[in-house]
Structures are given as structure tokens and as C-alpha cells.
Amino acid sequence: MPKSVMHATRAGQPLQPVGRRRFLQVASVATASTALLISGCNKDDDTPSAATVDLGSGDVGVLNYAYALEQLEAAFYAQIIATPYTGISAEEQAYFTSIAKHEAIHRDFFKAAITAAAPGNIIGSLTPDFSSVTFTDRSSVLSTAKTFEDLGVAAYNGAGKLLKNTDYLLLAGKIVSVEARHAAVIRDLINNGDFAADDVVDASTGLDKAMSVDEVLMAAQAFIKEKITATNVGK
Structure with a gap:
């Protein structure tokens, strides 16, 4: 496994190589900084520069793609x-508190990793649009959570092949497994035993669903104002 990899950014500048030691340092810093904040309820403080946000190219584009989805979650x-x-029950409150912490850590990790690898090429904070969600209603919240978690798992499954840096690929594999755990919990809260239903796991192959970047963004766009x-x- 190479210790560092260099790729092109959307601005045409080289993506700075990230060695394994630096990669793990970034992960540790992101996790530690998130732990010092409240339980996942903090907002990212970057400001989007325009109503249209381009994710970029190469590995940095894939990282920005993941960062956008983690911001939303x-x-x-x-x-x-x-x-x-x-x-909401105490058990459900505990589930959502844990998931909120995980998603905040994922978001902060990608922010730190992109900033370290490609300064100036990170997207800013996105503006979520949850106008279609009734947060006082359990059914509305759980159905939206199911959408986000299933979409997140399919997004990571589909994007893995686009990554060139094997350190990033390893990280994506670890994150998608957490997202799948979230999806399983949410699905069971809606319908016990639905954690691995045929709509997400192919019964003939035993493999989870994968979606392309375009397919994922088409579904996610309704919840993002930019x-x-x-x-x-x-690429």
C-alpha cells in the first residue's frame, strides 16, 4: 500500500500527498475536536460562496461528496x-444521540482531511432544507432517517471504486459499516426485522445496494438548498 498519493484537484492544482501517519493524525484531531463539542449538535462554520457548489475532481471530489452527505446527516x-x-422513548433518544455523535465526527473528519490534503478546495457549509420533515412526528422523522441512512450506505458502496488513495478507501470502508449499523437500527424502529430487507440487500448475492454519485445527489438534492x-x- 503506498504511503502517499497525489491527484489533481478541481482547480488544476495537485492534491497534496497524505501519508498514513498524517492521515491518522487528521482522524485523531477530527475525533478529538468533535468530542469537545456538544453531542453532535454543533454546526460547521464554513460559509458557502455561491448557490451552486461543485465538488471538484479526483479523490478530493470524492471526499467533498462524502463531506456533503455527512453535513446533511x-x-x-x-x-x-x-x-x-x-x-420519543428513552431508548430511541439514546439511539439518536449516538447516531448524531457519529455523524458529527464523520463530518468533522472529512473537513479536516480535505483541508489537510487540498487547501482551498474544500466545499463550504451546505444549507439543509428539512421543510418536508415534520420533526414532531415520529413517522416523518424515521422515514427521513431511513432515506438518509440507506442513501449513505449506497453512496459509499458506489463511490469506493472512484478512490485512488488506499488510505481513503480504508476509511470509507470503516465509515460505511457504521452507516449500515445506523440504517439497521432505523429500519428496525420502523418495522422490526426489516434491517436487511430485499430493497437494500440483494437476496441472490447477499450484497448491499450501491448507487452512482449522480443517483445519490438526485435523491439528496431535495434536502440541500445549494x-x-x-x-x-x-476523474
Whole structure:
């Protein structure tokens, strides 16, 4: 496994190589900084520069893609914690608190990793649009959570092949396994035993669903006010 890899950014500048030691340092810093904040309810403080956000190219484009999705999930779960739905149980509250922490750590990791690898090429904070979600209603919250978690798993499964840096690929594998655990919990809260239903796991192959970048963004765009473009992601 190479200790560092260099790729092109959307601005045409080289993606700075990230060695394994530096990679792990970034992960540690991101995790530690998130732990010092409240339980996943903090907001990223970058400001988007325009109504249209391009994710970039090469590995940095893939990382920005993941960062965009993690921003969306972190904001969603932070809102659940801030305004729990009517009748939420202590067990459900605990589940959502844990998931919110995980998603905030994922978001902060990608922010730190992209900043370290490609300064100036990180996307800013996206503006979530949760107008279609009724946060006081359990059904509305759980159905949206199911959408986000299933989408997240399929997104990582589909994007893995686009990564060139094997350190990033290893990280993506670790994160997608956590996202799948989240998806399983949410699905069981909706319908016990639905954690690995045929709509997400192919019964003939035993493999989880994978989606392309375009397919994922088409589904996610309804929950993000900025227009996301991803023409060169992974290229």
C-alpha cells in the first residue's frame, strides 16, 4: 500500500500527498475536536460562496461528496436531538444521540482531511432544507432517517471504486459499516426485522445496494438548498 498519493484537484492544482501517519493524525484531531463539542449538535462554520457548489475532481471530489452527505446527516440528527418528536422513548433518544455523535465526527473528519490534503478546495457549509420533515412526528422523522441512512450506505458502496488513495478507501470502508449499523437500527424502529430487507440487500448475492454519485445527489438534492454539481468527481 503506498504511503502517499497525489491527484489533481478541481482547480488544476495537485492534491497534496497524505501519508498514513498524517492521515491518522487528521482522524485523531477530527475525533478529538468533535468530542469537545456538544453531542453532535454543533454546526460547521464554513460559509458557502455561491448557490451552486461543485465538488471538484479526483479523490478530493470524492471526499467533498462524502463531506456533503455527512453535513446533511449531521444537521438532521442534530435537529432531532434539539427538538425530539412527540412520544420519543428513552431508548430511541439514546439511539439518536449516538447516531448524531457519529455523524458529527464523520463530518468533522472529512473537513479536516480535505483541508489537510487540498487547501482551498474544500466545499463550504451546505444549507439543509428539512421543510418536508415534520420533526414532531415520529413517522416523518424515521422515514427521513431511513432515506438518509440507506442513501449513505449506497453512496459509499458506489463511490469506493472512484478512490485512488488506499488510505481513503480504508476509511470509507470503516465509515460505511457504521452507516449500515445506523440504517439497521432505523429500519428496525420502523418495522422490526426489516434491517436487511430485499430493497437494500440483494437476496441472490447477499450484497448491499450501491448507487452512482449522480443517483445519490438526485435523491439528496431535495434536502440541500445549494445546487450540487459533481461532473468531475473521481476523474
